[in-house]
Amino acid sequence: MTSDQPPRSLSDLNPRQRYAVLVSASLVQRRHEVLSRDLQRALDQAFSSAELVELILQSLLFDGYPCALEGLIALKNLNASALPADESLEDYSPENLLLWDERGRALCERIYGANFNRLLQNVSDLSPTLREWMLLEGYGRVLARPALSIDLRELGIIAILTVKGLPRQLHSHLRGALRVGVSAGQLEDAIHLCAEYTTEERILSALAVLRNIN
Helix, strand or coil, X not given: CCCCCCCCCCCCCCHHHHHHHHHHHHHHHCCHHHHHHXXXXXHHHCCCXXXXXXXXXXXXXXXXXXXXXXXXXXXXXXXXXCCCCCCCCCCCCHHHHHHHHHHHXXXXXXXXXXXXXXXXXXXXXXXXXXHHHHHHHHHHHHHCCCCCCHHHHHHHHHHHHHHHCCHHHHHHHHHHHHHCCCXXXXXXXXXXXXXXXXXXXXXXXXXXXXXXXX
């Protein structure tokens, strides 16, 4: 950016989209004071505590249980009552296993579109077990939970993948975000928002991935 250029506007992102990105990015950056700041601002301006729990829970798919646990602890430390009773708990009953399989396949197909069957084949070539876990656990049990909209979930995922520097998975989720209604301008803004949380190299890489989507 040259000195005569105005600061970048982030007007394409509404407050809920903005904080879905910021909270998710700070979750995987692992700086406690920054995470606490972003969680508090998200509570004040955009999200209920139950919705923040959903953002934190989905991080386990991309950065493991330690990330999700630390996020929940940080949220609880802000306010002892910040963690609501999990009224949306879905146990491993036969009925829920069927539900997760059905909604997981439906959501994954929505995200991947015409590439859905090729995705399944590619993952199956690596590991049929991983393919089933992806559909049942990843998409069905976690990402298809109704407590948070899929566009906000995808923006959070894009933030995590940008900060962690995972361009292959980022490409897929950028395309998926477009399919669920996130605009290209909003995706660009989301990547720029991650600059505080990762290296310039990873931001530039993520922007290059976005530019190459057709």
